[in-house]
Amino acid sequence: DNQMTQSPSSLSASVGDRVSITCRTSQSIGTYLSWYQQKPGKAPKLLIYSASSLQSGVPSRFSGSGSGTDFTLTISSLQPEDFATYYCQQSYTTRTFGQGTKVEVK
Amino acid sequence: EVQLVESGGDLVQPGGSLRLSCAVSGFTFSDYEFNWVRQAPGKGLEWVSYISSRGSTIYYADSVKGRFTISRDKDSLYLQMNSLRADDTAVYYCAREAPAVTRFDQWGQGTLVTVSS
Numbered sequence: 001d002n003q004m005t006q007s008p009s010s011l012s013a014s015v016g017d018r019v020s021i022t023c024r025t026s027q028s029i030g031t032y033l034s035w036y037q038q039k040p041g042k043a044p045k046l047l048i049y050s051a052s053s054l055q056s057g058v059p060s061r062f063s064g065s066g067s068g069t070d071f072t073l074t075i076s077s078l079q080p081e082d083f084a085t086y087y088c089q090q091s092y093t094t095r096t097f098g099q100g101t102k103v104e105v106k
Numbered sequence: 107e108v109q110l111v112e113s114g115g116d117l118v119q120p121g122g123s124l125r126l127s128c129a130v131s132g133f134t135f136s137d138y139e140f141n142w143v144r145q146a147p148g149k150g151l152e153w154v155s156y157i158s159s160r161g162s163t164i165y166y167a168d169s170v171k172g173r174f175t176i177s178r179d180k181d182s183l184y185l186q187m188n189s190l191r192a193d194d195t196a197v198y199y200c201a202r203e204a205p206a207v208t209r210f211d212q213w214g215q216g217t218l219v220t221v222s223s
Contacts, residue, residue, distance in 0.1 A: 001168070032208055034208075034209050034210065036151075036210070038151070043199055043213035043214065043215055043216060044143075044151065044199075044201075044210070044213055045213075046209055046210060046211050049207055049208075049209035049211075050207060050209070055209070055211065085150075087150065087151050089151075089153070089210070091203075091208035091209075094153070094156065094165040094167070095141060095153040095156055095165070096153060097143075097150060097151040097152065097153055098150075099150050100150040100151070
């Protein structure tokens with residue numbers, strides 16, 4: 001199985017901060033990597049696909065980068081509505097989610 | 107409007123069975139692949155199963171292999187769950203996957219499965 005390691009598991013930040021979350025896979029997956037945002041009691045929402053493509057309707061402050069085994073989700077200027085949990089997910093071999101990163105208010 | 111609506115979640119005893127459904131509308135069902143994803147209370151997302159657009163390719167997570175069966179028909183996706191265990195307790199989501207791009211671009215609202223005696 002392709003193991004995914006997401007870090008950090010949680011972080012505290014303020015509105016306006018630049019935030020980065022990393023995802024590392026145990027096997028190379030090219031760019032078969034997506035990022036999702038989930039708020040409590042809600043279904044996940046797709047933010048980024050193919051490692052760096054912004055899903056339609058998602059604000060441009062969200063960006064993704066990386067290929068192979070190392071990937072990053074960056075929020076350039078954190079907004080109040082961005083406090084949530086973020087997950088990476090690979091689709092190269094079956095499908096796997098990272099453990100999640102909770103972004104909390106500092 | 108694209109919609110995915112799950113149903114079938116319930117309280118079931120360990121060792122029991124349950125069938126989840128996901129009814130879709132607003133797009134051509136046969137053009138897409140689908141997945142089931144679950145989330146135990148207070149935990150992260152866990153991918154459960156995948157089915158291709160024609161149903162010819164199916165994958166399962168090791169945790170459910172041999173107990174769960176994914177299928178599709180007309181405009182609905184299904185998950186037959188047998189030999190249920192306490193650790194299968196979770197909200198189960200169906201998620202649409204766009205072919206080639208392999209992104210879960212639409213999700214249902216989820217249905218709760220509770221396995222307890």
